[in-house]
Amino acid sequence: xxxxxxxxxxxxxxxxxxxxxxxxxxxxxxxxxxxxxxxxxxxxxxxxxxxxxxxxxxxxxxxxxxxxxxxxxxxxxxxxxxxxxxxxxxxxxxxxxxxxxxxxxxxxxxxxxxxxxxxxxxxxxxxxxxxxxxxxxxxxxxxxxxxxxxxxxxxxxxxxxxxxxxxxxxxxxxxxxxxxxxxxxxxxxxxxxxxxxxxxxxxxxxxxxxxxxxxxxxxxxxxxxxxxxxxxxxxxxxxxxxxxxxxxxxxxxxxxxxxxxxxxxxxxxxxxxxxxxxxxxxxxxxxxxxxxxxxxxxxxxxxxxxxxxxxxxxxxxxxxxxxxxxxxxxxxxxxxxxxxxxxxxxxxxxxxxxxxxxxxxxxxxxxxxxxxxxx
Amino acid sequence: xxxxxxxxxxxxxxxxxxxxxxxxxxxxxxxxxxxxxxxxxxxxxxxxxxxxxxxxxxxxxxxxxxxxxxxxxxxxxxxxxxxxxxxxxxxxxxxxxxxxxxxxxxxxxxxxxxxxxxxxxxxxxxxxxxxxxxxxxxxxxxxxxxxxxxxxxxxxxxxxxxxxxxxxxxxxxxxxxxxxxxxxxxxxxxxxxxxxxxxxxxxxxxxxxxxxxxxxxxxxxxxxxxxxxxxxxxxxxxxxxxxxxxxxxxxxxxxxxxxxxxxxxxxxxxxxxxxxxxxxxxxxxxxxxxxxxxxxxxxxxxxxxxxxxxxxxxxxxxxxxxxxxxxxxxxxxxxxxxxxxxxxxxxxxxxxxxxxxxxxxxxxxxxxxxxxxxx
DNA sequence: AATCGAATCTATATCGATTTAGTAAAACAG
DNA sequence: CTGTTTTACTAAATCGATATAGATTCGATT
Numbered sequence: 001x002x003x004x005x006x007x008x009x010x011x012x013x014x015x016x017x018x019x020x021x022x023x024x025x026x027x028x029x030x031x032x033x034x035x036x037x038x039x040x041x042x043x044x045x046x047x048x049x050x051x052x053x054x055x056x057x058x059x060x061x062x063x064x065x066x067x068x069x070x071x072x073x074x075x076x077x078x079x080x081x082x083x084x085x086x087x088x089x090x091x092x093x094x095x096x097x098x099x100x101x102x103x104x105x106x107x108x109x110x111x112x113x114x115x116x117x118x119x120x121x122x123x124x125x126x127x128x129x130x131x132x133x134x135x136x137x138x139x140x141x142x143x144x145x146x147x148x149x150x151x152x153x154x155x156x157x158x159x160x161x162x163x164x165x166x167x168x169x170x171x172x173x174x175x176x177x178x179x180x181x182x183x184x185x186x187x188x189x190x191x192x193x194x195x196x197x198x199x200x201x202x203x204x205x206x207x208x209x210x211x212x213x214x215x216x217x218x219x220x221x222x223x224x225x226x227x228x229x230x231x232x233x234x235x236x237x238x239x240x241x242x243x244x245x246x247x248x249x250x251x252x253x254x255x256x257x258x259x260x261x262x263x264x265x266x267x268x269x270x271x272x273x274x275x276x277x278x279x280x281x282x283x284x285x286x287x288x289x290x291x292x293x294x295x296x297x298x299x300x301x302x303x304x305x306x307x308x309x310x311x312x313x314x315x316x317x318x319x320x321x322x323x324x325x326x327x328x329x330x331x332x333x334x335x336x337x338x339x340x341x342x343x344x345x346x347x348x349x350x351x352x353x354x355x356x357x358x359x360x361x362x363x364x365x366x367x368x369x370x371x372x373x374x375x
Numbered sequence: 376x377x378x379x380x381x382x383x384x385x386x387x388x389x390x391x392x393x394x395x396x397x398x399x400x401x402x403x404x405x406x407x408x409x410x411x412x413x414x415x416x417x418x419x420x421x422x423x424x425x426x427x428x429x430x431x432x433x434x435x436x437x438x439x440x441x442x443x444x445x446x447x448x449x450x451x452x453x454x455x456x457x458x459x460x461x462x463x464x465x466x467x468x469x470x471x472x473x474x475x476x477x478x479x480x481x482x483x484x485x486x487x488x489x490x491x492x493x494x495x496x497x498x499x500x501x502x503x504x505x506x507x508x509x510x511x512x513x514x515x516x517x518x519x520x521x522x523x524x525x526x527x528x529x530x531x532x533x534x535x536x537x538x539x540x541x542x543x544x545x546x547x548x549x550x551x552x553x554x555x556x557x558x559x560x561x562x563x564x565x566x567x568x569x570x571x572x573x574x575x576x577x578x579x580x581x582x583x584x585x586x587x588x589x590x591x592x593x594x595x596x597x598x599x600x601x602x603x604x605x606x607x608x609x610x611x612x613x614x615x616x617x618x619x620x621x622x623x624x625x626x627x628x629x630x631x632x633x634x635x636x637x638x639x640x641x642x643x644x645x646x647x648x649x650x651x652x653x654x655x656x657x658x659x660x661x662x663x664x665x666x667x668x669x670x671x672x673x674x675x676x677x678x679x680x681x682x683x684x685x686x687x688x689x690x691x692x693x694x695x696x697x698x699x700x701x702x703x704x705x706x707x708x709x710x711x712x713x714x715x716x717x718x719x720x721x722x723x724x725x726x727x728x729x730x731x732x733x734x735x736x737x738x739x740x741x742x743x744x745x746x747x748x749x750x
Numbered sequence: 751a752a753t754c755g756a757a758t759c760t761a762t763a764t765c766g767a768t769t770t771a772g773t774a775a776a777a778c779a780g
Numbered sequence: 781c782t783g784t785t786t787t788a789c790t791a792a793a794t795c796g797a798t799a800t801a802g803a804t805t806c807g808a809t810t
Contacts, residue, residue, distance in 0.1 A: 068510050070451070071510060071511055071512055072447045072450040072451040072456075072512065073451055075447040076445070076447040076448055076451055081447075083490075090476065091466075091472060091475050091476050091479060092469075092472040092473045092475065092476035092669065092686075093472075093669075094467075094469075094669075094670070097466060097467040097468075097472045098467045100466050100467065100491075101465065101466050101467035101493070104466060104491065104492070104493060108492060113490040113492075113507075113511060114490065114491070115488040115489065115490070116475075116479065116489070116491060117479070117483060117488075118476070118479060132488075135443050135446055136446055136488060137446055137447065238669070238672075238673075239672075239673050265673070268673040268674075268675070269673075271675050272675050272677075275675050275676075294467065294468075294469075294613070294670075295469070295669075295670035295673060297613075297614075298613075298614050298640070298643040298644075298670060298674075299643075299673075299674060299675070300643070300646050300647050300650050300674070301650075302647075311467075
């Protein structure tokens with residue numbers, strides 16, 4: 001327990017005292033006017049004519065006293081807050097949490113902070129939060145996985161909101177390719193009778209993804225049996241709806257050899273229902289999830305799923321919104337849609353279809369088993 | 376696809392125009408001085424003598440024009456930002472994400488926003504972020520799962536940081552009871568040779584939890600074999616370290632019938648390693664996790680684990696920090712430590728110890744299987 | 751000697767609220 | 781009719797910066 005004495009801990013300025021001194025004090029100390037100090041410290045163009053000596057003096061003193069301009073005073077003048085509002089459906093849920101992590105990476109690195117608000121798909125909150133953000137003078141907004149129609153006076157970037165709104169850039173997955181690669185995998189394994197769990201009607205990805213699945217299936221001449229198509233209705237970010245739906249499907253007696261879930265969460269619910277019905281995954285039924293949230297890799301066996309580069313999508317959203325803030329004029333220039341690619345992560349929940357499997361045990365390779373996509 | 380026309384979407388005030396009018400304009404419109412308007416709108420004591428009629432006039436106009444005082448101007452004067460800084464190790468990780476969700480619930484409800492910063496246990500960030508928060512004039516700080524020694528000029532509440540710092544309130548789990556209930560469960564199932572995975576040295580919970588385990592074990596006369604005790608070293612919020620550690624343990628040839636992991640994440644890694652070694656969970660080895668993060672319930676079978684009321688802990692942290700902000704004087708009054716209780720959630724990864732099990736199949740009941748604690 | 755133009759810095763208005771000290775008029779008391 | 785309260789507001793300072801327009805000095809030019 002040999003803690004160094006306070007002051008020697010690398011914080012050079014012992015002036016780390018209670019007084020967060022202001023521009024005025026600093027100027028007085030230096031014998032210059034506040035304006036001069038401000039000009040120099042902000043590297044303003046007007047400061048070009050100020051003598052090098054003076055500049056050095058000012059900068060040194062600023063460093064010595066660890067001067068930081070009052071944040072609010074500065075915001076009040078410059079009308080910039082270096083803060084971004086982020087609206088998600090629920091912070092604690094894997095999809096949003098990962099996107100958020102990507103957003104944070106970039107924003108903090110660039111000196112921005114962000115507010116988070118979770119609406120849990122309540123319409124009144126979806127309407128209210130953007131106003132609250134604006135009232136806090138955020139410089140921009142990132143909207144994740146949320147229906148969006150507004151045209152606000154600040155840059156807005158959406159992630160997985162499939163609406164074309166004037167002036168807002170949206171970051172979306174190439175859902176068609178995603179559907180294609182997942183279905184191709186199942187079809188290659190011999191699956192023909194595939195069950196589907198669709199997302200909730202109010203989740204923006206739902207329609208786009210389903211249409212992509214329909215398109216891809218048509219392309220590869222795979223027929224989709226309507227009786228094997230289920231849709232989640234609950235507004236619950238848990239596996240419960242997928243669990244219940246799968247139980248119903250099993251009770252209906254319809255035959256299927258594979259299940260393609262709307263997301264990993266519902267896939268996990270489905271797997272539990274299958275297990276409880278005495279079916280093995282993947283030996284009896286193959287299951288494919290979507291998103292590749294962190295816990296998908298944590299399952300035993302690991303969940304085969306369509307990886308969305310969530311962290312990257314978050315980072316791109318942050319990059320884009322900051323870019324728009326920097327040059328607010330050329331709004332039209334910004335391509336209104338940025339598409340990222342999905343990737344199929346084959347882990348342990350898919351195998352050759354039962355009727356085709358020559359009774360051989362399908363042991364997924366260890367490396368595939370524990371594979372974790374690194375974005 | 377019958378989208379309503381814009382404008383009819385429930386935004387009542389057509390005054391939702393570009394001009395976020397200021398106090399001055401409102402005062403001019405009313406024919407009063409800005410001071411009067413401000414006084415009335417803030418319900419200041421001085422406004423007591425202002426005629427009821429005038430008050431009504433002012434309030435009505437404010438409502439009509441949807442007047443909102445400029446946030447920064449107000450902060451500049453009042454020195455309050457209605458913003459809390461939250462420091463976590465990693466937003467996207469289940470433990471933090473759930474605590475965060477609880478924090479958010481309460482803060483937004485009370486009209487506060489919050490900044491999040493993830494330090495990923497990098498010491499320089501742990502040092503830097505609090506300063507950045509202070510520079511943004513946060514009204515308080517919540518520090519989650521992070522070593523903490525600072526005494527800042529604003530209220531600080533920690534969650535699971537086991538250090539007693541002057542003036543900071545900490546919210547902690549009753550680790551002793553947690554250890555006791557988990558060990559009791561295993562012992563009751565006949566387990567005597569129990570392996571342990573300890574957390575990383577830099578995680579605050581690690582020592583406290585381990586000491587609690589030692590204490591509880593001594594109490595119930597359970598001996599702990601040092602050769603069965605492993606410790607995570609990696610700074611990786613994934614199951615990987617638990618996986619690798621368990622592989623090593625298995626390779627060592629030491630016999631054990633149960634494993635008590637530091638957290639759910641490492642338990643999942645351990646389970647994978649056990650599976651890959653051809654061992655069944657829980658028939659051959661029982662596994663108990665810790666935390667009860669969301670994905671613990673999503674496993675098949677569900678993970679038996681010690682539930683921490685994470686959401687509640689987050690909410691309490693938020694409540695506490697706001698309470699301290701409200702009455703900044705009586706710092707001493709605030710009890711410096713708030714303890715919450717753990718709860719064992721028995722799901723599907725624990726069963727009667729092998730040598731004691733009379734070859735009977737241990738099928739956990741369905742309800743236990745899918746049980747999800749609601750905090 | 752008067753003028754000009756750099757080179758250096760400063761005075762002051764401004765951002766948009768809050769808040770203290772004070773004023774004008776009306777009501778009341780003696 | 782004068783003096784004191786009360787009632788009902790308002791003027792102006794303040795928070796702590798930024799930014800524009802201008803002031804001062806000084807050597808050089810014509």
